[in-house]
Amino acid sequence: MQTQTLLCFSKILVVCVSLCTVTQLSSLHFHSHRREVHVRSFISNLSIPKMANVSVAAEWQLLYNRYYRKPELYPMKWKHVDLARNKVAAAPFGGPLAVIRDDSKIVQLHAESALRKLRLFSSSGHLLADTVWRHPGGRLVGMSWTDDQTLICVVQDGTVYRYDIHANLIEPNLSLGKECFEHNVADCAFWGNGLVCITEAYQLFCIADFKNPTAVKLADPGIDDMPHCMAVIEPQYTVSGNVEVLLGVDDAVVLIVEEDGVQRIGEDLLRGPLQKMVVSRDGKWLASFTHDGKLLVTTSDLTGVIIERECESALPPEQLAWCGMDAVLLYWDDMLLMMGPDGDPVHYLYDEPIILIPECDGVRILSNTSMEFLQRVPDSTVSIFTIGSTSPAALLYDALDHFDRRSAKADENLRLIRSSLPEAVEACVDATGHEFDISRQRTLLRAASYGQAFCSNFQRDRIQEMCKILRVLNAVRSPEIGIPLSIQQYKLLTPSVLIGRLINAHQHLLALRISEYLGMNQEVVIMHWACSKITASLTIPDAALLEILLDKLKLCKGISYAAVAAHADKNGRRKLAALLVEHEPxxxxxxxxxxxxxxxxxxxxxxxxxxxxxxxxxxxxxxxxxxxxxxxxxxxxxxxxxxxxxxxxxxxxxxxxxxxxxxxxxQLQDVAFLLWKESWELGKNPMASKGSPLHGPRIKLVEKAQSLFAETKEHMFESKAAEEHAKLLRIQHELEVTTKQAIFVDSSLSDTIRTCIVLGNHRAAMRVKTEFKVSEKRWYWLKVFALATIKDWVALEKFSKEKKPPIGYRPFVEACIEADEKGEAIKYIPKLADPRERAESYARIGMAKEAADAASQAKDGELLGRLKLTFAQNAAASTLFDTLRDRLSFQGAS
Structure with missing residues (x-):
């Protein structure tokens, strides 16, 4: 047991050190503000939490069967800010506050300037930026923050101005359209990234997404008076995927206005007009204040009633808001009323004006002097700190107290909850995440670590994970940063979005530390810092600024130096950009x-x-x-x-x-090759095949190529080829003109001669022969086959008798056989000098005996064997060839 106790003590010490590093990370100190009240002490035979538990639970308020607490997050740092004299827009997730003097009210100016200023504060009241409001267009109708923390300001003439978190105006300004300009905007409602406005002519206009800011007119609601109230169901919660606008009109009815039409709802449920209404965060429920002073909670389509309760005032509340999904807040001049499904409402009295800022798990309450957070107490916290609680988590928390006082009751408590120890440890860890007070976080984590030492089946990294989250949350909650995120908001927002908001607020060091601590990519942070440094350091010389930038950029491997250089170039620092880009790998x-x-x-x-x-x-x-x-x-x-x-x-x-x-x-020869290629491409033109004038430019291109080739000795062949090509093209063009047939151009020299003979233009063929010095052998081959093609056998025979053909008579035989004119072939076969050629020619036209005779004259046994195979179907011919081959073999043997 002593060994286990020492182990437990060492783990508790580790937790304490871990949470100490929270304050080191943030370098900030939290202000803890608690109201101390007198409560009855409750002590039973079992060990229960003592005065610390009583003190914690005493701050809670019971709404039916659920506890709510309202800790102070910050005393506001600002001075001389009166919410009653200003319009205020607060961003969710602990975001910034926008404050501007309300021009619809007559106020007394004390020491401030008559010029209106738009001021941006953190949630702790730290001034982030301000700017003079110089926009014409009438009074400011409404303002709100988008999801990416862009401030949207809508003025009376329908102009929409946008500001970033540093109060810089984002260009261009947007317009809700001509009708809004002509009839003026009377009221508007916002959600995440969109807005809906109603004009004094009772027409509705919508911008569904400021990332694509296009104003769309919704259906005409058909009303003659301004509605008493207006609410919006976000597009992500509607069946159509479009925004739905709820209008409370004079009749006992609510209008649902969409782009495509208008629907009347609540006629069977309402007994009078609604004065205020607000849609729940998930779009399912509608909380409204009726004309007769009741809080009415229904489904968003007004088909079912969830709550209908009398309020303490018949006057409509100034503000109506959901507190999570379990309660509704109504605020009048000096009273904040919290109502749930059952039980007595909870009252909070204020002697100064407040602003309700709904969050996913509660409501932030902003006053002139403080920022509070009203939320339902988590179940794990209730189980530990409820007065008289004997839950395992409460006993574990009390066991730690006894352990610190070296009391034996610590062991008794652990024995009582041994079977439920994992649940008790988990409850302590969970309650830690919901706490804003660092000392209480440390105590709860020590209790969880103490219990874990005796619990073998609890996830060992659960406490370490919670320590990580708390370090981040405590760092951003510090008054200097002023982002009072709860753990539920943090998980919904995600760490990457939180880091993005920090760097947009120029909290680069904290963003870098958090990124490093969570194992996230630090490139985004360093890149944003580098670009911001370049923008803000206009007076620092390029060389000095380069050293500053490189010192930080080298912390992140693979970072884009080019992107930073591009930003430098955009800001007019071209030399710095050139120096930076040299480091881009x-x-x-x-x-x-x-x-x-x-x-x-x-x-x-x-x-x-x-x-x-x-x-x-x-x-x-x-x-x-x-x-x-x-x-x-x-x-x-x-x-x-x-x-x-x-x-x-x-x-x-x-x-x-x-x-x-x-x-x-x-490189003249390369120019010549290009010219030659151009001539061929010009020949592909369909018009060039019609005997058109395009042949003239082609010929000139080839001639120009020839002249360029001729200037270098290494390209004499190309020069000669180009010369002959140009000459052939010219002759072919003339032939096409005279014959009126586009069949000559781009054909070869042989094809040109053959075509002339086929057309009967022997003079032209002879001219081409003479012009290009065609050899006699080539001339005979061309003419023989051309005459055979047109079956001019008389001319062929005459041509064969002009003189002894230099190619012999075999081409004549081939031409006749290919033309399937065996009779004509017989005229030339006997003239073949080689008996082997005669034998093969006779065999091709089917004359077996003549083939055999010629083969026997050749005395070629192999030839006789081949011829036998040719006449394999002819038995008599086969016998004849066998006889001749046997005779030839006998003669050879003798």
Missing amino acids: RSSKQVPLLLSIGEEDIALMKATECGDTDLVYLVLFHIWQKRQPLEFFATIQVRPLARDLFVTYGRCYKHEFLKDYFLSTG
């Missing part, structure tokens, strides 16, 4: 920024060094547009990769520009 981010700040040569060098062709092309196109051609050519000439990529692109798309480049560098 990723070329994909470095190169575009170098181009934007005018460092094209460095950008080209970086792009070529990394070998990314896309980046090289990006730089090339950028320089191409900005520089003169000769300057551009000189730039790329010294960089082989850039030059080669430009040439590749130019060959496909920019021939003229590429020709200028080749000419500037003396």
